[in-house]
Amino acid sequence: MLDTLAALPFWQAFLALFASAMVRSNGTYWVGRGAIAGWRRYRGAHGDLTARAERLIHRFGPFAVTLSYLTVGIQTAIHLTAGVVRMPLRWYLPAAVVGSVVWAVLYATVGLAVVQAWLAAEAGSWWGAVVVLAVVAGIVTWVVVRRRAVRPAPSSERPSHSTERSAPLD
Numbered sequence: 202m203l204d205t206l207a208a209l210p211f212w213q214a215f216l217a218l219f220a221s222a223m224v225r226s227n228g229t230y231w232v233g234r235g236a237i238a239g240w241r242r243y244r245g246a247h248g249d250l251t252a253r254a255e256r257l258i259h260r261f262g263p264f265a266v267t268l269s270y271l272t273v274g275i276q277t278a279i280h281l282t283a284g285v286v287r288m289p290l291r292w293y294l295p296a297a298v299v300g301s302v303v304w305a306v307l308y309a310t311v312g313l314a315v316v317q318a319w320l321a322a323e324a325g326s327w328w329g330a331v332v333v334l335a336v337v338a339g340i341v342t343w344v345v346v347r348r349r350a351v352r353p354a355p356s357s358e359r360p361s362h363s364t365e366r367s368a369p370l371d
Contacts, residue, residue: 218305226280233284254278263296270300
């Protein structure tokens, strides 16, 4: 399928990717709208992921939906959560359209180029291998830098835990 998309003109690849993103995200949203009881079971099995998605939805609202298209691993949880919390369609749909457009443009340009480079690397081209390694190195660097930025700085002041008990105040 990826070979077929890569062979298409940009506008056709864009439309196919946009349509698939809209169908997937809206389908997930509507499953969330209709499956509150099932959601509670899902949440029990994936508490951390769904708690992150709920925090993002409550904090950023429609922006969380749009930005979710740039993530891996939490995108489905955000769309499902948007449905469960019954985000109004007047907020969800524009956010989903913008996110789908951004995702389709990125994937139809850079994403398909990476796939083509990967296929070229598999066929024995050194240039394809270099591109794939550069992309992987860039992603690893981004993840490492991001995690270091999120990690709290170690505090030089540690709370002292005295073994002495103070006398009760009367």
